[in-house]
Amino acid sequence: MFADVILPLALPKLYTYQIPDGMKVEPGMRVVVQFGKRRKYAAIIKRIHDEPPAAYAVKPVLSKLDEYPVVWPHQLHFWEWIARYYACTEGEVMNVAIPAHLKLSSETIIQLDPAYADETSIAVLASQLTDEAFQIVEALAVRHELSLAEVQQLLGETSYTSAQAVVKSLIDQHICVAYESIRESYRPRLETYILLSPAYAEEQALHQLFDQLEKAPRQLQILMKFYELREKQGWVRKKDLLEQAEASHAQLKALVDKGIFQEIKQTVDRIAFTYDGAIQQLHLTPSQQTCVQQIHDWFKEKRVVLLHGVTSSGKTLIYVSLILEAIAKGEQVLYLLPEIALTAQMIRRLQQYLGNQVGVYHSRLSHNERVEMWNKVREGSLQVIVGSRSALWLPFCRLSLIIVDEEHDMSFKQQDPAPRYHARDAAIYYAHLLHARVILGSATPAVETYQQAMQGKYGYVMLKERYGQIALPDMILADMRTIPRQHRGERHITPLLEDHIRRTLQQHKQVILFQNRRGYAPSQICQVCGWVPHCEQCDVALTYHKSIHQLVCHYCGRKYPPVTQCQACGSHAIIHKSFGTERIEDELHTLFPKASIARMDLDTMRKKDSYHQLIHRFEQGRIDILVGTQMVVKGLDFDSVGLVGILLADSLLNYPDFRVNERAFQLMEQVSGRAGRKGEKGMVVIQAYQLRHPVLAHVMAHDYAAFFQMEIEARAHFQYPPFTRLMKIVLKHAQQEKVVEAAHLLAGELTDKFPGQITGPAAPLVSRIRNEYLQEILIRLPRSAHKLQEQKDTIVDICNQLQQQSSFRHVRMIVDVDPMG
Known part of the structure; x- marks a missing residue:
């Protein structure tokens, strides 16, 4: 017998190995195979058959690592679809899909x-x-x-x-x-527990023991504390006993040596899903009950339903209702969120209704924690998983419902490495494989999703009112030109916004300020000649970070000392241009010295628990003003936010991308939804220069339907999604001439095959990253599934043929299907 296996490598085809006599294996198991002259890998069996390969001498499977499959057959089917649709290899999918400690190489x-x-x-x-x-x-x-x-x-x-x-x-x-x-990387966590020796199980023997230890007061104290902990917990960890008895290891060892205590080691979970609070009963408003019923009605004929609810309408409670129904049937639910930052708050909210039946999975878990979560989901011992897009790869055995919350969010699209998949679209196909259902939830649905719903391909449920009948926040436009001339360049908060912040703090409410750039200043500039410091490895201006007093490239991460003299004209007239979250935080400390101010961006959220700690502090009211990037936009729910400020709407509206209006509307509408979620009506102040921009008019009116109509007409005119599908090819090479030559040759070949469908080649906005020059080609493809796959296969073949030419062998070509930026 032979096995086709998936290796964790970017190989265009699967390799076949011979299964030794007596070795019992099945698809989804890991086996050790040799690939190349010496290297060994843990591969996953995809198919077992009796057809030897004709093109090469078959090698034997060296050993098997599992007694049961770690990947289900439906997952292997899913991987194959991902590889085919997103123009990559199954090995690349495997590399992303399974935890690192299950991927072994020698x-x-x-x-x-x-x-x-x-x-x-x-x-x-x-x-x-x-x-x-x-x-x-x-x-x-x-x-x-x-x-x-x-x-x-x-x-x-x-x-x-x-x-x-x-x-x-x-x-x-x-x-x-x-x-x-080749060695297994995963190691279970072992915890030492203390047991009382069976010799002291009888009450008489125990009394004798207490009498015996009267002359050893420290040992007697340890024994008393042991009984106290056992009474509370039923079991006693060695660590807890030493800590609470204030005892040394030697003192406890003396009791073990005397045969009074026994030490045993047990495997314990690295992640404990403990909820000590009371389980709340779910109470839905009449409008929420109507939505749940409408969803059930749609599920009778559609597998996908779009839940379009305004911000703070209580979509989460509708999700909880559907989750409780699935749990009652013994089924599993996957709840996808766009950001890791959201999982902590969402876990706490779900536990109020579901208790300890909720698990979490995302990239910030350790390798060992991910293996443990993988096994729990495969065994079915966890019924509800909350996670970022990587949770889609988990081995669910009874999955019946996938919830994609904030489905419009661009974070659901994987950028690097391959597969460059969109978790929302992949979830819809995965649910199709498993005969499961999908809920897509958003206050500002993606244009493509809303179009599908309007055309009847998805079910559509609208939740128009906010939870508790609270009105949508008042919207105010603030003209950036009202900042006094003498303060321009130094101040970035208008007098109008400053006044509203002051009033909100006086009312003991909280403030969220949104600026979609981190750092202190996005660039420095010479006032004499206009020279701007750039990264030596990337064609991009350096951002000044005051906290570390360095210039940082946000593309390659390289750091430079601050510039004090212009390298072009020698002038010392170097100033900071524009502003980021760090500069706003500085300005707020000057304006509101008594306020507690915190910042939420990539620079402050690098540690594993930074998200959880900051969100918890804000929920407790220990932070008055939170300033942040788009992290503060995505679905966070705070009770006491009275004011939201968008500091520079123009930065969202002036970007060379066909999705710029959609992205700007979504960000502004979502961040405005953080205001006035509980109690009183909130307020939103939007600072801008272009006060008459049409997108701002739709945001001010909270009018998604009007915005969609404007946007869909423009998309139809220029033949952008949802009327076509896009495919982007990015070429990279250290020599600019080489990459330009390759890009023009590739574009010529593609134009011959697909006339009228090719745009480019052209250098992107940032044309060099990490000393590699970039060229991009954009291809418009038909929406027809049959023609789409056929054309994608042709495009990949043309790319491969070009790379086989010796002069272009080292030009990297990255294929991105359905690119988001």
């Missing part, structure tokens, strides 16, 4: 040759080898074997390539031998 292990096993022969080498080589030999004499990564760590600052060179010299001299080893 590493090179070195040992001393048996001829150098004694101290005398090793001592002779001291005068023959370099210091680095002898250091490795000495380490091997003690540890017996080392991986290449451990060798690099041993040699300190040495690069990986240098470490390889030293190891190669030892192997060439027959001092060391090397082999490939």
